[in-house]
Amino acid sequence: MTLLEQFLLPFGGGEQKPSSSNSSGKQSTAVPSPDQPTSPTKKHRTVALQGHTVPWLLKRTRRKTVGMSIGRGMIQVNAPRWVPVSDIEYILKEKSKWLLARLAEWHQSEQHRLLPEQQWAHGASLQYLGKPLTLMLSPQLQQTQWDDFRRELQLALPTDADMDRIRDVVHGWLQHQARALFAKRLKTISDQSGRRYTKFSLSNARGRWGSCSEDGHIRLNWRLIHFSQEVIDYVIAHELAHTYTMDHSKSFWDEVAEILPSYEEGKSVLRRARLDTLPTF
Ligand SMILES: [Zn+2]
Structure with a gap:
């Protein structure tokens, strides 16, 4: 057997995860498209902050106040059930300067990471035949479909499918x-x-x-x-x-x-x- 010696380079480091791994404990980051049913406890949305369209994730919790943090390139909001979305958006806009600064920091540190983390979520992209494709969660489908024109990989998965499941199907x-x-x-x-x-x-x-x-x-x-x-x-x-x-x-x-x-x-x-x-x- 002969190696391509010049290509003896590590593949992204680290051990491969078993494909059935479901032990990460991470929450789904699936972004449902607007016309599809969503998880009752978590919703992905976008808000315009100083001309930037910024993704944010709403999680309804038992806490009494609205909490905000930055993670996975988006604003993560924990809010009690009785606070309407319009009020939360008002708060986000009030804090837009601070939030945009934190988001910029997040993106900068992400770029400097040695191993960029592949996202397994609706709207995430990866390289396929030398060009990016976009992952779409399409619960109405019976099986995976590839749209060559739009370069969309439409996965027959529910909009709240977790990362491990999305990764396994794509794999x-x-x-x-x-x-x-x-x-x-x-x-x-x-x-x-x-x-x-x-x-x-x-x-x-x-x-x-x-x-x-x-x-x-x-x-x-x-x-x-x-x-x-x-x-x-x-x-x-x-x-x-x-x-x-x-x-x-x-x-x-x-x-x-x-x-x-x-x-x-x-x-x-x-x-x-x-x-x-x-x-x-
Ligand atoms: Zn060779």
Whole structure:
């Protein structure tokens, strides 16, 4: 088995969470769309503060006063049930200067984090085939749908689905897409170039984008699905070239160039990729 040595980079650090993990204890950050039913205890809203549209989350509690804090890029409000939303919005506007300053601080510290945290919520985005997609919670659907034009991944989940559930569904969908797209592309490039492989499977190897065994079994890391077609094609061409030679000699790279003349493009994108920005599942 051969590594892509130049890609032996950590994948976002930390151990992978088991996909069934439900132990984080974190609350759902799902943002329901306006026309859909919402959780009776928590609601996501927006308010205009000095010309900025700011998201805020209302949680009804037993406390006697209105409390405000900043978390997850939004204003979190705890308020007793008897305080109307219009009154809370009035308070938010009164405190807009302070709130905007705290939000700016939050965003700045978030940018400096080594490992940005992927959000698993309605409206969150992640990279799919080199471009962002938006996650949508669509409880009216029977199964996940991909809207290519709007680049929306519409998940058949209730609007109050928790983060673990959203992450698991997205994880499954991305792997499914990876399996289908990579298999198709591998076959196309193999047919066009006349380079043969015996078997294809997805891998989840850490820090390894692809491998090719001596008997021609090609494995591609499913997380390549975050990258553009050029990158995926490059890794496929790289592994197909290993059916010819297992080293990274000049003749190996000549072989890659014959299989995929434009391979440099994908190679350099992958080399420059910030792997710590990829979501962890
Ligand atoms: Zn290699």
